[in-house]
Amino acid sequence: MNFKSEGDGEMNQSAGISHIAIIMDGNGRWAERRGLSRTDGHLEGVSAVVRIVKRASERNVKFLTLYTFSAENWKRPQKEVEFILQLPKKFLFQYLPELMRNNVKINILGDLQQLPYSTREALKHAVKKTAKNDGLQLNFALNYGGRQEILKAFETMKEEGIAFTEESVERYLYTNQMPEPDLLIRTGGEKRLSNFLLWQMAYTEFYFSDVLWPDFSNEEFDKALNEFNVRHRRFGGL
Numbered sequence: 001m002n003f004k005s006e007g008d009g010e011m012n013q014s015a016g017i018s019h020i021a022i023i024m025d026g027n028g029r030w031a032e033r034r035g036l037s038r039t040d041g042h043l044e045g046v047s048a049v050v051r052i053v054k055r056a057s058e059r060n061v062k063f064l065t066l067y068t069f070s071a072e073n074w075k076r077p078q079k080e081v082e083f084i085l086q087l088p089k090k091f092l093f094q095y096l097p098e099l100m101r102n103n104v105k106i107n108i109l110g111d112l113q114q115l116p117y118s119t120r121e122a123l124k125h126a127v128k129k130t131a132k133n134d135g136l137q138l139n140f141a142l143n144y145g146g147r148q149e150i151l152k153a154f155e156t157m158k159e160e161g162i163a164f165t166e167e168s169v170e171r172y173l174y175t176n177q178m179p180e181p182d183l184l185i186r187t188g189g190e191k192r193l194s195n196f197l198l199w200q201m202a203y204t205e206f207y208f209s210d211v212l213w214p215d216f217s218n219e220e221f222d223k224a225l226n227e228f229n230v231r232h233r234r235f236g237g238l
């Protein structure tokens with residue numbers, strides 16, 4: 001199956017959007033409301049990832065960054081953490097061939113040293129296999145924390161004797177090869193950043209949705225993009 005791209009025929013509504021970041025919240029509540037286990041909620045969340053990756057590619061988004069596991073998520077019950085940290089392997093085993101067919105490039109943001117060996121190996125394989133692809137750049141933030149990222153950049157720069165400027169710091173962040181997010185979408189009703197891309201989102205538009213991530217449809221995604229375009233519509237003015 002190919003992620004069909006909306007050609008120039010239809011006005012490409014997302015012409016101004018290069019990079020979208022998403023905090024995919026609400027998976028546990030989605031399951032609890034249905035009398036299902038939290039792990040069922042995470043699995044439904046994976047299906048929503050596949051759906052929105054395809055939609056982002058169709059809307060000609062160039063970079064899509066997904067917050068899949070925060071540094072704070074380690075505080076969850078051990079069984080749930082163990083289940084979640086197996087999801088990358090499951091996802092890649094099932095979807096990497098299709099992502100390759102659609103020229104998707106996978107990048108990983110975060111500290112992978114604490115992840116299970118088999119998960120780290122699956123991630124390294126996916127990054128290597130998709131490295132030459134030049135379609136949508138799909139960034140997974142795993143064991144990621146914005147404050148930790150900035151502190152790690154400062155420590156490395158200090159060791160290397162690099163002067164701190166906005167440009168030099170950005171070269172030491174996980175996102176050093178990509179533009180800052182134009183739009184942040186957070187699902188699940190909370191309205192906070194949760195230590196995500198703190199340096200990078202200094203000028204990012206925020207879109208908060210009460211929809212729980214597993215229910216986040218193409219229509220909901222399109223509403224966020226269209227809202228961005230309304231906010232950024234310029235009629236020749238400044």
Ligand SMILES: CCc1cc(N2CCCCCC2)n2ncc(-c3ccc(F)cc3)c2n1
Nearest residue numbers: 024042045046068069084087088091140142
């Ligand atoms: C590491 C925890 C985690 C959690 C998770 N959830 C759970 C939380 C949010 C909802 C989505 C499902 N997903 N979904 C895809 C991945 C994934 C990560 C890397 C990769 F290369 C490919 C896929 C994923 N990873």
